[in-house]
Amino acid sequence: MKLKFKKWTEEEFFQVREEVLKGWPTGKDVDLEEAVKYHKSLPASKNFSKKLLDAKKAGITLAQPRAGVALIDEHIELLNFLDTEGGADLLPSTIDSYTRQNKYENCEKGIEESKKAGRSLLNGFPGVNHGVTGCRRVVEATNLPLQLRHGTPDARLLSEIMLAAGFTSDEGGGISYNVPYAKSVSLEKTLIDWQYVDRLVGWYEEHGVSINREPFGPLTGTLVPPSMSNAVGILEGLMAAEQGVKNITLGYGQCGNLIQDVAAIRALESQAEEYFKEFGYNDIQLTTVFHQWMGGFPEDEAKAFGVISNGASAAALAGATKVIVKTPHEAIGVPTKEANAAGIRATKMVLNLLRGQKLSTSPELEKEIEIIKAETKCILDKVYELGNGDWAIGIVKAFEQGVLDVPFAPSIYNAGKMMPARDNVGKVRYLALGNVPLSKELADYNMAQLEERGKFEGRPVTFQMTVDDIFAVGKGTLIGRPE
Numbered sequence: 001m002k003l004k005f006k007k008w009t010e011e012e013f014f015q016v017r018e019e020v021l022k023g024w025p026t027g028k029d030v031d032l033e034e035a036v037k038y039h040k041s042l043p044a045s046k047n048f049s050k051k052l053l054d055a056k057k058a059g060i061t062l063a064q065p066r067a068g069v070a071l072i073d074e075h076i077e078l079l080n081f082l083d084t085e086g087g088a089d090l091l092p093s094t095i096d097s098y099t100r101q102n103k104y105e106n107c108e109k110g111i112e113e114s115k116k117a118g119r120s121l122l123n124g125f126p127g128v129n130h131g132v133t134g135c136r137r138v139v140e141a142t143n144l145p146l147q148l149r150h151g152t153p154d155a156r157l158l159s160e161i162m163l164a165a166g167f168t169s170d171e172g173g174g175i176s177y178n179v180p181y182a183k184s185v186s187l188e189k190t191l192i193d194w195q196y197v198d199r200l201v202g203w204y205e206e207h208g209v210s211i212n213r214e215p216f217g218p219l220t221g222t223l224v225p226p227s228m229s230n231a232v233g234i235l236e237g238l239m240a241a242e243q244g245v246k247n248i249t250l251g252y253g254q255c256g257n258l259i260q261d262v263a264a265i266r267a268l269e270s271q272a273e274e275y276f277k278e279f280g281y282n283d284i285q286l287t288t289v290f291h292q293w294m295g296g297f298p299e300d301e302a303k304a305f306g307v308i309s310n311g312a313s314a315a316a317l318a319g320a321t322k323v324i325v326k327t328p329h330e331a332i333g334v335p336t337k338e339a340n341a342a343g344i345r346a347t348k349m350v351l352n353l354l355r356g357q358k359l360s361t362s363p364e365l366e367k368e369i370e371i372i373k374a375e376t377k378c379i380l381d382k383v384y385e386l387g388n389g390d391w392a393i394g395i396v397k398a399f400e401q402g403v404l405d406v407p408f409a410p411s412i413y414n415a416g417k418m419m420p421a422r423d424n425v426g427k428v429r430y431l432a433l434g435n436v437p438l439s440k441e442l443a444d445y446n447m448a449q450l451e452e453r454g455k456f457e458g459r460p461v462t463f464q465m466t467v468d469d470i471f472a473v474g475k476g477t478l479i480g481r482p483e
């Protein structure tokens with residue numbers, strides 16, 4: 001299959017599908033016709049797309065945790081605990097790291113050892129190994145819409161199995177589940193593999209089953225300038241729309257300055273709508289997701305709740321459709337179900353207190369929306385030009401040339417030349433552009449904001465600011481002021 005920005009034909013899709021289903025023995029149980037019937041038998045209350053659209057209409061922000069353990073019964077117990085004791089509005093199944101690398105043999109061992117140890121020895125739910133039957137037990141035994149959340153460059157088999165089981169949302173994308181997650185997986189291959197996933201969702205849509213797709217907005221979650229993550233989100237939205245996906249949630253990882261975070265969500269939603277319209281996708285149901293702080297967390301649980309609540313309020317004031325919840329165990333590792341539920345309760349408390357409130361506009365907010373949209377346009381215009389009108393080709397070339405450049409990404413296909421740092425009010429700015437094609441005016445604007453910080457701190461604008469910012473939140477502040 002050659003990469004091109006074009007909807008796969010059914011023949012192309014089903015031809016590749018034969019190979020995909022051979023990836024593990026559980027693949028043979030996937031039967032799309034049966035799966036469509038099963039989806040249609042599910043109550044509307046279990047459909048992810050519908051719950052998101054209802055929330056958008058009502059102007060409320062839904063809360064969703066991350067969660068996943070090795071064994072099915074314990075996973076069901078965990079998810080229901082997060083529903084009943086946490087108050088989750090939507091449920092995940094966070095997939096383990098072996099599955100994310102298609103190492104299903106290791107999962108098999110992990111499942112066996114977890115049974116012997118009486119606790120989860122995998123850091124998530126091994127959906128491929130549990131197969132349609134096992135994953136369907138999770139769908140049958142829980143009461144909220146379910147989404148698979150992972151970090152899988154090749155998620156074709158995983159998506160086939162868990163969507164057939166009745167999950168109604170799938171997180172990820174050809175950029176967002178490669179560049180921040182993999183070291184040397186070909187970007188071109190991942191883009192093709194995620195076209196497969198989007199085409200599968202398009203097939204479900206064409207057969208009357210709405211499946212939500214959610215590109216992974218935060219990327220590395222480390223000082224990613226909003227225009228860079230918005231550009232990637234819009235690109236993955238276009239890639240999905242071309243394959244027939246209709247219900248799309250575009251995401252953004254909290255950076256920490258409230259005005260910039262609200263501006264990022266507002267810019268993302270309106271600019272994505274502009275691009276969908278311009279390229280002829282007139283029936284996209286678009287929602288947004290705000291990820292609570294994705295960087296280093298304080299170990300102290302009270303401080304962690306401060307970070308969690310701050311993220312909840314930013315999500316609500318931004319008017320995001322959904323907020324992804326962190327836990328007070330973030331600095332330690334996979335949270336206990338109690339800690340996970342506590343993070344949701346704290347989040348829901350803030351969402352309820354702020355229900356009906358949105359950050360009203362202001363000159364500062366309007367200016368930030370304008371800056372973010374203008375920067376995003378500079379990047380997307382260049383991607384389109386490099387691809388000669390083919391977004392998919394443009395993405396590959398844009399990463400080769402550092403036009404798309406995600407800070408602190410492990411991928412060897414990412415240039416890593418652009419460097420960010422916070423300005424004097426904590427907004428993330430471009431400190432070094434690398435080859436990110438901002439206009440001179442926008443580049444000068446970013447530098448001017450950073451110079452203000454330099455003047456305030458009595459030091460030059462250098463990469464030391466970036467380093468200080470990376471450690472700041474873990475140490476209890478937003479901006480990494482010199483000690």
Ligand SMILES: CCC[C@H]1O[C@@H](n2cnc3c(N)ncnc32)[C@H](O)[C@@H]1O
Binds near residue numbers: 067069094326334335
């Ligand atoms: C974007 C992924 C990183 C985030 O995903 C959380 N995460 C990963 N695996 C699990 C799990 N099995 N249960 C609950 N949270 C989980 C991490 O803490 C981090 O915040």
